[in-house]
Amino acid sequence: MLKSIILPVACCLVLAPDTTLAQCAGSGSNLVAPYASNSSNKGVMFNITATNTVTIFCFDANLPALSIGGYEIYYRSGTYVGSETNAAGWTLLGSAGSILSIGLNEETPLTIPVNLIMTAGQTYGFYITASNPILSTGLLTTSNAGYGTINSNADISILGGAGITYPFGTVTANRSFNGTVRYAPGVVLPVTFKDFNASSMNQFALLEWRMESEANTNFYSIERSSDGTNWEEIIITEASEGDGSSAHLYQEIDYNPQEGINYYRLSQTDNDGNRVDLQTVSWKKVTDFSEGELxxxxxxxxxxxxxxxxxxxxxxxxxxxxxxxxxxxxxxxxxxxxxxxxxxxxxxxxxxxxxxxxxxxxxxxx
CATH class of the missing domain: 2.60.40 (Immunoglobulin-like)
Structure with a gap:
């Protein structure tokens, strides 16, 4: 394995120090958008507004009974209203290949790390959607009378809601998110993660991730999966030898990707051995390489x-x-x-x- 390239970059995601919290295991603070479904959609958009600074770890959602499918989570700074069909206005937080529903009107964990800092007064739009073409019903929702507050506490509010066909397609207004927002008050760790991307380099996968700061980080690991459920560790990269306060870009290559869709999960391990999953992305192996690239x-x-x-x-x-x-x-x-x-x-x-x-x-x- 070649040594990672480490380059300065500009940065906005912050890691949680506790793996249990970051993996949506049910501990920590939470706010529930009621599991009171009377409708369903492929995906749903909604807003979260922070009253105090919080770190959003992950979501649970109301999934159709006996279903199993792939899901994606996107976010944008500011409200989702007006950007429902504008794919360019959203950032993919991650995807998971096979999420099994716990049951109707139950809290099914979405195994997609969010790890997003929201400062007091800030609003983010979120888009949670099933990605399987054959899974026509991805999320259960609740019909409502219009944009409003679904639930709130001293830290955050969940607002609005619209059903969306995949991806960024037909909008069905007045559909509330059924789910649980898992978070912690404040900024939980001075390690800030920007993004993780997979792109084609011939028939290989170029894997890049950006860190704005990385104090107390020992190494990063990348796992690969063909179904989003069974994972194999393929790359370990040592963290930068700097003081941990500057931004860095890391690059690695998977020289042996599988045919079809590959899921890549990036994790960070600190000097105490604590691990946090940062983000999962998907990439499809390219077999017809362009003549015009070097x-x-x-x-x-x-x-x-x-x-x-x-x-x-x-x-x-x-x-x-x-x-x-x-x-x-x-x-x-x-x-x-x-x-x-x-x-x-x-x-x-x-x-x-x-x-x-x-x-x-x-x-x-x-």
Whole structure:
């Protein structure tokens, strides 16, 4: 496994120190939007407004009896009203492949970590939805008379509600969320998580996550699953050696993804051995790689850099220095299925240009 790239970034999610709380096991503070279903929808949007600063850990929801399906949770800063069909206005918090309903009008935990800080006076919109095309009824809801407060306590209020077809489709107004918001008052840990993404790099998965701060963090781990239920740990990455107060970007590659949909779950383990699941994302393996892409990982690089492109492009790989001189003979080039490795050894050429058959890429060697 290549060492992770760690780069400064801008940041908004904060981790909970207690794994039990972060996994929706039922402890900690909570507020219930009544489980009093008389309607159903594929998904539901609603608002949460914070009276005091809180950390939202996760949700339970009212799922159809005897159902099992995949679910996704999105959020946006500000109200959902006016953005019901605007997918670009929402951020995916995570997904889970197979959630089994506990029963009608019961609290079924959604195994998707939220770990979101809300400051006093702030409103966030949330969108919880079934993602399975065959699961026509994803969430049970309650018909209401219009936008209003569903329930509230001294810390937060649950407001509004609209049924939504997947994804960000037809809107059915006046449908209240049935569920439990699990949270803790205040900011629970000075470790701030921004996002976790999976994207294609040839037929491999590029996994990236951003931390705004990471005091008391030992390492991160990534697990992979084909169904969102059975997990296999595939990557362990040491935390930055900095003081823990600065932002970092981490990158890793899954070189052996499974055919079809892959679920990736990112976790953080602190120096005391406590683990928190941060976010789960899904990614589909790409088998038809574009002719027009040339990617390098890591970049900046050190002794070894991997180049990803179509196999026809990789057959004619050359490396030039900043003066335009061909330095390929000084670099060991190893070819594999779907990528090539450039071994620079102890040389530090600085900026180089990697040229394939028709493509090129700037690469910094430190």
């Amino acid at each position: 990617n390098a990982f890591p970049n900046p690089g050190k002794e070894v850099v991997r180049i990803f492109a179509n196999s026809a492009e990789l057959k004619e790989l050359q490396v030039f220095n900043a003066m335009g001189q061909n330095i390929s003979e000084n670099i060991e080039i190893r070819n594999y299925n779907g990528y090539s490795e450039l071994h620079f050894g102890q040389s530090k050429p600085g900026l180089v240009i990697v040229k394939a058959k028709t493509l090129s890429k700037r690469l910094m060697i430190e």
